[in-house]
Amino acid sequence: MRLSRAFLPTLKEVPADAQVASHIFLVRAGLMRRLAAGIYTFLPLGWRVLHNIEAIIRDEMNRAGAQEVLMPAAIPAELWQESGRWEKYGPELLRFSDRKGAKFCFGPTHEEVIVDLVRHDLKSYRDLPQNLYQIQSKFRDEMRPRAGLLRGREFIMKDAYSFDVSVSAAEASYRGMYAAYERIFSRAGLAFRVVEADTGAIGGSQSHEFQVLAESGEDTLVACDGCDYAANVEQAEVVAAAPLKSADGPLEKVATPGKKTIDEVAAFFGEEPARLIKTLIYMADGKAVAILCRGDRAVNEVAVKKLVGATELYLATDAQVTEATGAASGFAGPVGLAIPVYADRELEGTTGMIAGANETDFHLTGVKLARDAEVLAYAPVRMAEAGDLCPRCEKGHFEVLRGIEVGHVFLLGTRYSEPMKCTFLDEEGAQQPMVMGCYGIGITRIMAAAIEQNHDDDGIIWPLAIAPFAVEIVGLGADAEVASAAEELYAELLARGIEVLLDDRDERPGAKLKDADLIGIPLRVVIGKRSLKEGQLEV
RNA sequence: CGGGGCGUAGCGCAGCCUGGUAGCGCGCAUGGUUCGGGACCAUGAGGUCGGAGGUUCAAAUCCUCUCGCCCCGACCA
Numbered sequence: 001m002r003l004s005r006a007f008l009p010t011l012k013e014v015p016a017d018a019q020v021a022s023h024i025f026l027v028r029a030g031l032m033r034r035l036a037a038g039i040y041t042f043l044p045l046g047w048r049v050l051h052n053i054e055a056i057i058r059d060e061m062n063r064a065g066a067q068e069v070l071m072p073a074a075i076p077a078e079l080w081q082e083s084g085r086w087e088k089y090g091p092e093l094l095r096f097s098d099r100k101g102a103k104f105c106f107g108p109t110h111e112e113v114i115v116d117l118v119r120h121d122l123k124s125y126r127d128l129p130q131n132l133y134q135i136q137s138k139f140r141d142e143m144r145p146r147a148g149l150l151r152g153r154e155f156i157m158k159d160a161y162s163f164d165v166s167v168s169a170a171e172a173s174y175r176g177m178y179a180a181y182e183r184i185f186s187r188a189g190l191a192f193r194v195v196e197a198d199t200g201a202i203g204g205s206q207s208h209e210f211q212v213l214a215e216s217g218e219d220t221l222v223a224c225d226g227c228d229y230a231a232n233v234e235q236a237e238v239v240a241a242a243p244l245k246s247a248d249g250p251l252e253k254v255a256t257p258g259k260k261t262i263d264e265v266a267a268f269f270g271e272e273p274a275r276l277i278k279t280l281i282y283m284a285d286g287k288a289v290a291i292l293c294r295g296d297r298a299v300n301e302v303a304v305k306k307l308v309g310a311t312e313l314y315l316a317t318d319a320q321v322t323e324a325t326g327a328a329s330g331f332a333g334p335v336g337l338a339i340p341v342y343a344d345r346e347l348e349g350t351t352g353m354i355a356g357a358n359e360t361d362f363h364l365t366g367v368k369l370a371r372d373a374e375v376l377a378y379a380p381v382r383m384a385e386a387g388d389l390c391p392r393c394e395k396g397h398f399e400v401l402r403g404i405e406v407g408h409v410f411l412l413g414t415r416y417s418e419p420m421k422c423t424f425l426d427e428e429g430a431q432q433p434m435v436m437g438c439y440g441i442g443i444t445r446i447m448a449a450a451i452e453q454n455h456d457d458d459g460i461i462w463p464l465a466i467a468p469f470a471v472e473i474v475g476l477g478a479d480a481e482v483a484s485a486a487e488e489l490y491a492e493l494l495a496r497g498i499e500v501l502l503d504d505r506d507e508r509p510g511a512k513l514k515d516a517d518l519i520g521i522p523l524r525v526v527i528g529k530r531s532l533k534e535g536q537l538e539v
Numbered sequence: 540c541g542g543g544g545c546g547u548a549g550c551g552c553a554g555c556c557u558g559g560u561a562g563c564g565c566g567c568a569u570g571g572u573u574c575g576g577g578a579c580c581a582u583g584a585g586g587u588c589g590g591a592g593g594u595u596c597a598a599a600u601c602c603u604c605u606c607g608c609c610c611c612g613a614c615c616a
Contacts, residue, residue, distance in 0.1 A: 012565065012577065013551045017609055037608065092615075109616065143540080143614060157616085197616095209616090218615095314613070408616055440616055477574045510576040517576090528575055 001469070003503040003515075007044055010515050020216050022448035023148025025460050029518045031447075031468075038145025038153035045519070046447070048468040050156065053446050054135055056187050056465065057158050064180040066131040066160055071113045073137060077103035079112040082420055094141045106139040111416045111438060114161045118434070119422035125165050128424060128434065129173055133160030135443065149448035150218070150404060156444045162437040165426065167413070170435035174206065174411045177439045181210055181407050188446060189463025191453060193403065195221050196231040198302050206411040210441075211403030212449040219403045222384045226396020234302040236384035236398070237391040240345035244274060244294075246352035249366040251335070257361045260330025262295045265363060269354055272296070277347060277355040277367060279332040281321045281339075284310035288324040291381060292334055292343040292369075295354075298383040299344075307342055307379050331356040334373035335364055341375050348378040404449040405442070412436040460520030469501040472521035476509040476528040486527050489537075 011028045018024040026032045031046030042050060058068065077095070080086035086093075086105075094106040107113065114132060122130065138157045145153050162173040178194075185192045190212050197209040209232055211221055223230035231237070259265045266273045276295030281288055282304060289308055293299050305313045318329045324339050325332045333356035334341050347353075353367040369375055386400040414433040416422070423431045447466075454461045464470060471493060475486035486502060493500040501521060503512050509528075516524055526538040 009549095011550065016545085016551070019610075034608090090614095138616095140616085144610095144612090146610080151615090159616090405616080410616085438616090442616085479574085508574055508576090508578060510574090510578075512577090513575075514577045526575080530575080 001044075001501050003501060004505045006501075008519075009043075010518055018148060020147045020150065020452070021455050022150065022216075022451035025451050025455060025518070025520075026148055026448065029460055029520070032149075036153075038142060038151070040149065040152065040154075040444075045468045049447050049462075049466055050443060052466040052468075053188060053443050054158075057135070057184055057441060057443070060180045060184045060187070061133050061158070061160065064131070064176050066133045066180075068134060069117075069132050070134050070136060071107070071110050071117075073107055073139070074104050075107045075110075075113055077105060079116055080105060083112050083115075083416060084419065085112070092141050092143070094139050107136075108138055108140040109438075109440070110134070110136075110159055111161065111412075111436075112420070115416050115420045115422045115436075118161075118163055119417075119420065122163065122434075123424060125424055125426050129162060129164045129169060131160060131162040131173060131177075133158060133439075147216070147218075147448075149444045150216070150452075152444065155442060158441040158443055160439040162439070163417075163422075163434040164437075165424065165432070165435070167435050170411060170413075170437055171206075174409060174437045177409050177437065178208060181409065181439070181441070184441070185210055185212070185406065187465055188450065189454075189465050190406070190446070190450060192406070193221065193223060193230055193401065195223075195403070196229075196235050197408065198232060198235045205413055208409050209403075209405050210407030210409075211401075212406050212446075212453060213401055214404050214449060214452040215402050216452050217402035217404040219405055221401045221403050222386075222388070222398040223401055224390035224393060224396040225399055226390060227393035229390055229392040229396075231384075233384050233400075234300060236300075238300075238380045238382055238384050239389045239391050239394075240348070240380065243346065243349035243351075244353070245350060246275070248351045248368060251367065251372055252365045253357055253359075253362050254365055255361060256331075256363045259361075259363070260328075265354065266295065269363075269365070271354060275352070275354055277334060277350075277353050277369075279334055279337075279356055281316040281324050281332055282308075282313055283316050283320060284308045284313050286312075288316060288320060288339045290324070290332065290334060290337055290339055290341045292341065292347055292375070293382045294344065294346050297344065297346070297385075299381055300383040303379075303381045304342075307377070307381060308340075325356075325358045327356065327358045327362075328360040331358065331360055331362065333358055333364055333367070334369060334375065335367065337373070341373060342381065343369060343375045343378050344382045345378045345380050346382065404445065404452065406446050406449050407439075407441045409439045410437060412438055455520070458514070459518035462520045462522055464522045467520075467522050469499045469521050471498055471523045471525060472501045472503065472516055472519070473525045473527065474503045474512050474516055476512065476526065478506070479529045479532075482527050482529055482532055485532055489525065489527070 008030045010030050014024050015027045032040045032042050135158045139154050142153050164170040192210055192212050195209050197207045220233045222236045259268045262273050273295035278293050278295045280291045321329045351368045354365050355367045357364045388398040390396040417433040422434050451460050473486050475482045490502040
């Protein structure tokens with residue numbers, strides 16, 4: 001492609017709405033333009049990158065035995081009502097009506113559609129297994145789109161769905177996809193980490209996320225430095241530290257006027273925050289529960305959700321805290337609390353702790369949970385931290401990493417096939433629900449993640465496998481010999497089937513080189529008058 | 540949705556507090572000079588100041604409402 005005729009508008013200045021590197025460079029290097037919040041048009045250069053990513057994915061998916069299909073983006077509401085997600089999915093689901101008033105949604109994911117397809121046409125164990133995938137634009141009405149392509153509303157996704165006759169067969173499909181994903185992200189030139197993940201609203205028994213390691217990532221991961229255990233912090237198992245014990249004295253109520261935060265209370269008593277019992281009031285499906293953890297720990301809400309069996313969980317408002325504890329927010333404690341109390345395992349057996357008194361401006365000292373409070377269960381609900389002992393090998397310790405989730409695989413089981421009656425007849429003629437898996441890759445997100453991981457101050461540095469062009473030829477100056485040498489090389493590379501970009505614009509050297517730095521084609525050939533005379537090129 | 544910020548030329552911004560001829564830089568067009576790290580000179584095109592209503596002799600500027608965008612949070616394959 002000739003730069004002189006390309007639609008490749010580069011920008012000198014940073015767009016006002018961009019904060020992260022990938023967003024800035026995607027716009028500055030002329031790969032995309034914003035149309036609305038979280039919605040982008042891809043320009044020729046950006047589309048080439050997306051095509052390259054898709055090509056790798058298609059190649060590996062096909063090699064793994066999956067077949068490509070294309071499902072509609074507009075999905076009738078009836079299907080989503082059948083699965084129950086029309087009500088459950090919430091405002092993230094973009095809904096609309098056709099001219100007759102029939103309700104539709106723009107698909108954010110396609111379990112319903114694929115299940116509907118498969119249940120009509122696959123009836124026998126002889127038809128299974130099947131693995132179907134598509135590459136398509138998805139729409140999720142995120143409450144806060146941000147960081148360009150890292151969290152958009154409309155984005156391109158590869159989603160695959162496997163159907164098997166048994167759990168063990170489904171596990172084999174799952175492992176096949178896992179392996180294919182490792183090849184895909186390796187080929188794309190990304191440094192990634194596979195972590196155990198929460199199955200969340202999708203459900204199922206097993207789930208792994210493929211995380212591209214980058215400081216700007218939204219996800220926090222922990223990885224053991226002694227074995228290969230790695231997990232999203234939401235999912236990470238934690239080891240309880242030995243219980244803290246001090247003089248096992250009586251309960252004492254102490255006036256602590258205005259001391260509400262852990263730090264304030266710890267300072268007031270001259271104790272470490274670890275000696276405090278942090279009492280958080282959550283609303284679990286509308287009912288208040290108390291969650292206790294050590295003052296120096298954070299609570300893992302995903303773990304709490306599982307522990308109390310809630311589908312909706314959020315931190316209580318100040319008013320709800322007062323209703324539950326009888327005291328202002330900041331003075332909640334486990335002693336004498338009338339709502340269900342759960343405690344982190346680290347608090348089991350502790351003595352001489354400090355906690356709120358459930359009375360505004362008072363705290364208790366000498367708290368011994370076993371004696372003073374009614375704890376329903378001790379369970380691991382704290383958030384994993386750097387330095388934690390690994391729960392698997394019990395030798396290594398956790399390091400904390402940031403990641404961008406670019407892929408996610410789920411072993412779904414019969415969560416969709418059962419309610420939607422996606423069944424087959426087995427060898428004995430008995431009807432059984434198919435066992436499913438689903439597997440997603442964020443294609444537009446990969447493009448952004450690749451830039452997050454591969455850039456410098458001047459621009460993008462594309463991994464060769466997904467680069468929009470393999471080679472850029474830059475002829476410097478207005479010299480006729482330079483121009484003809486550039487043309488000759490351009491023609492020769494094209495003839496060899498190499499994707500090459502020729503900067504044949506009438507621009508000064510500085511402008512051409514700056515643009516080349518920005519666009520980040522992996523191989524650059526610079527032709528200048530002086531070096532050409534000496535029979536040399538710069539590569 | 541809660542908190543904060545911002546909408547003025549294609550892009551980045553100033554002007555608003557204290558109402559009175561709409562500006563700067565980049566980009567773009569034309570001519571000339573220049574040509575190894577975002578050149579220079581000259582000339583020029585380009586704006587219902589996000590929208591609606593109000594106050595006023597007069598509104599980019601003050602008031603009300605509204606729409607959009609960004610950041611933090613809640614939330615989330």
